[in-house]
Amino acid sequence: xxxxxxxxxxxxxxxxxxxxxxxxxxxxxxxxxxxxxxxxxxxxxxxxxxxxxxxxxxxxxxxxxxxxxxxxxxxxxxxxxxxxxxxxxxxxxxxxxxxxxxxxxxxxxxxxxxxxxxxxxxxxxxxxxxxxxxxxxxxxxxxxxxxxxxxxxxxxxxxxxxxxxxxxxxxxxxxxxxxxxxxxxxxxxxxxxxxxxxxxxxxxxxxxxxxxxxxxxxxxxxxxxxxxxxxxxxxxxx
Amino acid sequence: xxxxxxxxxxxxxxxxxxxxxxxxxxxxxxxxxxxxxxxxxxxxxxxxxxxxxxxxxxxxxxxxxxxxxxxxxxxxxxxxxxxxxxxxxxxxxxxxxxxxxxxxxxxxxxxxxxxxxxxxxxxxxxxxxxxxxxxxxxxxxxxxxxxxxxxxxxxxxxxxxxxxxxxxxxxxxxxxxxxxxxxxxxxxxxxxxxxxxxxxxxxxxxxxxxxxxxxxxxxxxxxxxxxxxxxxxxxxxx
DNA sequence: TTCTCCGGCATTGCATGCAATATTCGAAAA
DNA sequence: TTTTCGAATATTGCATGCAATGCCGGAGAA
Numbered sequence: 001x002x003x004x005x006x007x008x009x010x011x012x013x014x015x016x017x018x019x020x021x022x023x024x025x026x027x028x029x030x031x032x033x034x035x036x037x038x039x040x041x042x043x044x045x046x047x048x049x050x051x052x053x054x055x056x057x058x059x060x061x062x063x064x065x066x067x068x069x070x071x072x073x074x075x076x077x078x079x080x081x082x083x084x085x086x087x088x089x090x091x092x093x094x095x096x097x098x099x100x101x102x103x104x105x106x107x108x109x110x111x112x113x114x115x116x117x118x119x120x121x122x123x124x125x126x127x128x129x130x131x132x133x134x135x136x137x138x139x140x141x142x143x144x145x146x147x148x149x150x151x152x153x154x155x156x157x158x159x160x161x162x163x164x165x166x167x168x169x170x171x172x173x174x175x176x177x178x179x180x181x182x183x184x185x186x187x188x189x190x191x192x193x194x195x196x197x198x199x200x201x202x203x204x205x206x207x208x209x210x211x212x213x214x215x216x217x218x219x220x221x222x223x224x225x226x227x228x229x230x231x232x233x234x235x236x237x238x
Numbered sequence: 239x240x241x242x243x244x245x246x247x248x249x250x251x252x253x254x255x256x257x258x259x260x261x262x263x264x265x266x267x268x269x270x271x272x273x274x275x276x277x278x279x280x281x282x283x284x285x286x287x288x289x290x291x292x293x294x295x296x297x298x299x300x301x302x303x304x305x306x307x308x309x310x311x312x313x314x315x316x317x318x319x320x321x322x323x324x325x326x327x328x329x330x331x332x333x334x335x336x337x338x339x340x341x342x343x344x345x346x347x348x349x350x351x352x353x354x355x356x357x358x359x360x361x362x363x364x365x366x367x368x369x370x371x372x373x374x375x376x377x378x379x380x381x382x383x384x385x386x387x388x389x390x391x392x393x394x395x396x397x398x399x400x401x402x403x404x405x406x407x408x409x410x411x412x413x414x415x416x417x418x419x420x421x422x423x424x425x426x427x428x429x430x431x432x433x434x435x436x437x438x439x440x441x442x443x444x445x446x447x448x449x450x451x452x453x454x455x456x457x458x459x460x461x462x463x464x465x466x467x468x469x470x471x472x473x474x475x476x
Numbered sequence: 477t478t479c480t481c482c483g484g485c486a487t488t489g490c491a492t493g494c495a496a497t498a499t500t501c502g503a504a505a506a
Numbered sequence: 507t508t509t510t511c512g513a514a515t516a517t518t519g520c521a522t523g524c525a526a527t528g529c530c531g532g533a534g535a536a
Contacts, residue, residue, distance in 0.1 A: 278516090278517075279518075280516095280517080290518095294519090310517095310518080311516085311517055311518065312516095312518095313517070
């Protein structure tokens with residue numbers, strides 16, 4: 001346990017490998033590298049002015065994180081994000097996160113609970129102003145990610161934290177709150193508060209249930225948006 | 239989806255890195271490298287007669303798989319397996335595997351189901367003779383691992399497969415059936431059959447429930463054995 | 477036209493040497 | 507005696523060059 005925490009808190013030195021890692025991730029998110037595009041060690045090394053060694057190591061990490069996939073002797077390819085991926089991630093979150101908050105009910109300490117309340121407040125403040133400040137959606141998204149992370153951390157299960165972080169990371173960034181209407185955001189905020197209420201009451205079943213609702217509501221919105229996009233796409237094609 | 243399957247089936251070329259990877263894993267399992275022992279890139283490279291480069295890459299994989307933990311500027315240390323680790327793995331399996339079999343109920347095809355029945359039969363045959371052939375326990379353990387893997391694969395969720403495989407792999411190897419009495423093995427075999435019955439009936443709730451029982455029973459045995467070992471340890475100390 | 481085989485080429489895989497950096501241990505000062 | 511500072515040392519991090527290997531296209535044969 002002590003070792004695990006030390007590993008979590010250990011500040012990662014900013015080495016060339018991490019620079020390359022982050023740079024590639026950014027380029028994927030900014031659509032500089034497109035899905036299914038091959039990217040080669042040599043090219044990236046040249047672009048980022050480093051040797052192939054750190055690039056190579058960064059590739060390995062990105063592959064294990066799912067950002068790239070390795071095709072032997074052809075290079076690494078940018079993974080495409082499909083509806084299947086969304087479903088897979090959702091199915092897993094739908095059981096792991098409710099379990100995590102149920103565990104958190106008996107294990108979370110006062111400090112973390114207060115921090116979570118603070119995060120919830122910040123999100124609520126931004127939500128009130130989001131109709132006149134569209135750019136707040138990004139801040140809400142970041143706060144929301146941290147909120148969920150802290151919630152999971154309260155479960156006192158280190159493997160669960162890293163597992164969920166790996167699974168959620170890529171999806172959260174690609175799909176933020178840009179499609180939420182104000183009423184949906186408000187519902188989401190109420191869910192957050194209710195989760196905290198359940199934890200404060202040490203009521204695992206309640207916490208589990210409301211977290212499940214929270215995720216189901218989010219996936220429902222996602223599916224609606226996807227449908228619209230697909231129909232739009234179809235209309236363009238014809 | 240197609241890519242995922244191709245990636246799963248792609249035969250990994252036996253390169254120096256994989257040799258090093260497997261060699262280190264073997265030495266950990268054979269207690270050549272002991273828990274909390276530091277192992278250095280240079281030393282391993284010398285022992286295995288390769289340069290530090292493939293050793294370095296193997297280390298990275300072993301770290302992400304949980305076999306080693308990196309301590310900056312001190313080397314990589316062999317991870318110790320604690321009761322906390324066992325609990326963490328159990329908690330996660332207890333929600334993911336029941337979910338997986340529930341999904342498998344609606345998605346599993348005939349071929350895989352027949353394969354699972356075959357695996358179950360093989361285990362039952364070995365179980366009958368295990369009292370006079372203690373060495374069969376290893377075979378049962380291997381078959382059991384494949385049984386669970388195939389079951390998960392039936393969920394048609396690729397992330398779930400890799401996630402569970404990563405989490406389970408290390409624990410399964412370290413803790414096999416050596417402590418099961420014949421009656422416990424038989425109970426375990428009945429669970430397997432009942433899971434298959436539930437899947438054949440396409441009854442997700444039933445499958446989920448019996449898988450949960452299966453895991454809870456296994457963890458209960460594990461805890462009893464651990465208690466015995468601890469008490470024994472304590473007796474030796476005094 | 478189509479199939480097969482072979483050689484060039486692109487890409488990854490590995491070895492080696494050097495650079496950077498944190499740790500540790502000893503010496504000197506308070 | 508304790509604390510602090512510094513240099514030696516051990517370790518990881520990175521660059522570069524070469525080796526190995528599988529792919530792809532063109533030439534030749536069926």
